[in-house]
Amino acid sequence: MQVKVKLFASLRKYLPEGAAGSQATLELPEGATVRDVLKQLQVPEEMARIVMIDGEHCPQLDQPLSEGQTLSIFPPMAGGQGEEDTRSARDCC
Amino acid sequence: MGGWAGRLLRVNLSDGSCTVEPLRMDWARAFIGGRGLGARYFCAEVDPTIDPFSPHNKLIFATGPLTGTSASCGARYMVITKAPLNGTITTSNSGGHWGPALKFAGYDLLIIEGQAQRPVYLLIVDDQVQVRSAEHLWGKGVWETEERIREEVGLPGVRIASIGQAGENLVRFAAIMNDLHRAAGRNGVGAVMGAKRLKAIAVWGTRGVPIARPAEFLAAQWRFRQKLRASPVTGEGLPGFGTAVLVHVINESGALPVKNWQFAHMAPDETGSDAERISGETLKARYTLRNKACFACTIACGRVTRVSEDGRVRHAVLTSPRNWRAAEEGPEYENIWALGADTNVDDMDAVLKASFLCNDYGMDPISFGATLAAAMELYERGYLDDSVTGRPLCFGDADALVAFTEATALRRGFGDQLAEGAKRLCERYGHPELFMGSKGMEFPAYDARAIQGMGLGYATSNRGGCHLKGYSVKAEILGVPEKLNPRTTAGKAALQKKLQDATSSIDASGICLFVSFGAELEDLVPMLAAATGVDYTLEEVIRAGERIFNLERLWLLRAGFTGADDTLPDRLLRAPIPAGPSRGQVNRLHEMLPEYYRLRGWDETGTPTSAKVSELNLEEVFG
Incomplete structure (x- = not known):
């Protein structure tokens, strides 16, 4: 089955090669869960703080997914300063 | 002392x-x-x-x-x-x-x-x-x-x-x-x-601030600081991305109002616009130079940003010689929503310029953007035309956004009518139902049909449509301190009362409300006690918050507001969200408001009972 996965903020770096913008379409076996997706993309579980399936909050990582659903995953309030974080302030002002 | x-x-x-x-x-x-x-x-x-x-x-x-x-x-x-x-x-x-x-x-x-x-x-x-x-x-x-x-x-x-x-x-x-x-x-x-x-x-000033019990205060503020640092939100999320990170979070929840709240989800196939273009991620990648803190702040959510790398000025027609290549501050999530999503302008250059202009002219971007969005809906529905506006005014028009930011601040042309706010504008053209606000103030950036508790907060805020007096988005969407289902109403009356009282206390202390993402009210109490020398307890501080909220309420009632003003526009109560993740939702205020009044110790008309007034020692305020 195919599931659309969207990763935001500091989780963007876990998107597979060639993904456009914030999302990728994954081919998953029937009955695959949110946890399986995290494993496949190597997203640490503790970084998946806000998880939504088609916009509805998903409290359990064991939730099975279905064909055509959209899975949105955010870090804690999109936390985590990426390596690229703050550019030099010398350009400023 | x-x-x-x-x-x-x-x-x-x-x-x-x-x-x-x-x-x-x-x-x-x-x-x-x-x-x-x-x-x-x-x-x-x-x-x-x-x-x-x-x-x-x-x-x-x-x-x-x-x-x-x-x-x-x-x-x-x-x-x-x-x-x-x-x-x-x-x-x-x-x-x-x-x-x-x-x-x-x-x-x-x-x-x-x-x-x-x-x-x-x-x-x-x-x-x-x-x-x-x-x-x-x-x-x-x-x-x-x-x-x-x-x-x-x-x-x-x-x-x-x-x-x-x-x-x-x-x-x-x-x-x-x-x-x-x-x-x-x-x-x-x-x-x-x-x-x-x-x-x-x-x-x-050169006097500093006296502290009653300095050693105790230093220890308390150090513990507070460590707590904020350890929190993923105040220690990492806000410093890293600022508040703009909320664009995607709220949009994916189906709670981002678009086109004057006709939609609650920005997506190319629904609204013809793309939230990615005005997201916190885009702001960070293309515009942000660094973050910035206020006095004594250890979070530093502020953004120092620049319009564009090559300094192009595509939208601004300026009457004063401002240099857009210079770095300025902002925009916050609310600015991006009001100037971008609500007007359906997914052009970050234009949103930043409008936000900078609001800062320089000294104007609230939330109410301005929301008023412009209301005008755009009036225009698209044919209730307003070019003879009034002086130019086309459709959703998504980035040039109109920038031009009317300036015209409104200067009260030029149609800007003079925008300067009166959305309620007066919609009433003037015979369509008060298109005003998206409560008690006469435009709502901020969260659709209350998709976040039930926020609707109760909007309806009961003492200053009208405002998210900052009871930010239930924190629990209902962000899961702080624990996740509550945004689509249900159970427990939301108690949640709002608790948040409103705690927020009043934090606003009274002189501390930023954002600490509540990483710390609890009880973490604030030892600092208050050590600084003032008054042995405040948590209960007293909560009670002070309740006292403040009720004081404001009593003043409002004397100003002519009534319980009938504790409401939301028909669009939120009766018009289901048409598309996106929250399709079909309306706000069920009637399931929350009576319980809220009861928990507050107010009668069914929304008036604090004399027992409550006396319990809070507010009898003497109004004589």
């Missing part, structure tokens, strides 16, 4: 008198400071039925006992006045460095009364207070005003709060700006300053 400076400064602009008074310490103890103490003085001194623009209205700048201390995020001051936008009592909060400067000069409160004959500004240097001419500053923007005052007073570290052209022109949602980019933004507090012909207040 410590925390409080123990004095207030009263300036009457009608006769030019400046007097220093001892603080009512019984009030300070019961209402803590900031929002609470300011509201206590305001309710004692201002008749709720006056015209907000009359000389009888007062403008109170209030710091809290932790303002100006080393307590993390102790940068805040509040502005309390009767709101020109909607006639409520407003308590508008700002950070930066101005509040601490007022405290260092030795004042907890500054009360402005009367009305000057000619434009003036105030210069406060400790005990020296001067009312100076501001004729040469009238008509200038905030940035130039600050620069010129700093030059002429010759004190490089002086902190300045001022109004831009929007406040001078009595734009009903004009802001008071300080330290260039920080705003007491909502309800039109800047227009009250404009009506008083007070251009700016420059402050320089």
Whole structure:
């Protein structure tokens, strides 16, 4: 089955090669869960703080997914300063 | 005694008198400071039925006992006045460095009364207070005003709060700006300053803040600091991305209002626009130079941004020589929503320019963007045409966004009508149902059909459509401290009451509300106790918050508001969200409001019972 996965903020770096913008379409076996997706993309579980399936909050990582659903995953309030974080302030002002 | 400076400064602009008074310490103890103490003085001194623009209205700048201390995020001051936008009592909060400067000069409160004959500004240097001419500053923007005052007073570290052209022109949602980019933004507090012909207040203080029990305070503020650092939100999320990170979070929840709340999800196949283009991720990748903190802040959610790498000016038609290549601050999530999503302008260059213009003209981007979005809907439905607007005004028009930001602040052309706010605009053209707000103030950036508890918060906020007086998004979407289902109403009445009371306490303390993402109210109590020397308990601090909220409510009822005003627009109550993740949702306010009244100890008309008034020791306030 195919599931659309969207990763935001500091989780963007876990998107597979060639993904456009914030999302990728994954081919998953029937009955695959949110946890399986995290494993496949190597997203640490503790970084998946806000998880939504088609916009509805998903409290359990064991939730099975279905064909055509959209899975949105955010870090804690999109936390985590990426390596690229703050550019030099010398350009400023 | 410590925390409080123990004095207030009263300036009457009608006769030019400046007097220093001892603080009512019984009030300070019961209402803590900031929002609470300011509201206590305001309710004692201002008749709720006056015209907000009359000389009888007062403008109170209030710091809290932790303002100006080393307590993390102790940068805040509040502005309390009767709101020109909607006639409520407003308590508008700002950070930066101005509040601490007022405290260092030795004042907890500054009360402005009367009305000057000619434009003036105030210069406060400790005990020296001067009312100076501001004729040469009238008509200038905030940035130039600050620069010129700093030059002429010759004190490089002086902190300045001022109004831009929007406040001078009595734009009903004009802001008071300080330290260039920080705003007491909502309800039109800047227009009250404009009506008083007070251009700016420059402050320089050298006294510091007395602390009652210094060793205990140092230990308490250190624990507080560590707690904020350890939190993923205040330690990483806000410093890394600022508030703009919410664009995707709220959009994916189906709670991002688009096109004046006709939609709640921005997506190319639904609204013809793309949230990615105005997201926090895009802001960070393309525009952000660095983050920035207010006084004593250890979070640093502020963004220093620049319009575009090559300095192109695509949308701005400017009447003054501003340099858009320079770096400025912002935009916050709310600005991006109002100027971007609500108007369906997914052009970050235009959103940033409009946001910068709002800062310089001194204007609330939330109410401005929401009013423009209402005008766009009026236009698209044929209730307004080019003969009124002077140009096409469709959703998604980035040029219109920038052009009307300037026209509104200057009250030019159709901007003069926008400057009155969305409620008056929609009523004027016979369609009050298109006003998306409560108690006359435009809503901020969260669709209450998709976040039930936020709807109750909007309906019961004492200043009208506002997210900051009970931010249930924190629990319902962000899962702090625990995740609640945003689509259900059970428990939301209790949640709102708890948040509203706690927020009132935090606003009274002088600390930034954002600490509540990483710490609890109980973490604040030891700092309050050690700073003031009053052995506050958690229960007393919560009770003070409840007292403040009820005080504001009692004033509102005397100003003519009733329980019937605790409501939401029909669109939120009856028109289901048409598409996206929250399709089919409406707000079920009727399931929450009666329980909320009961929990508050208010009768079925929304009036605090005499038992509640007496329990909170509020009997003597209104005689």
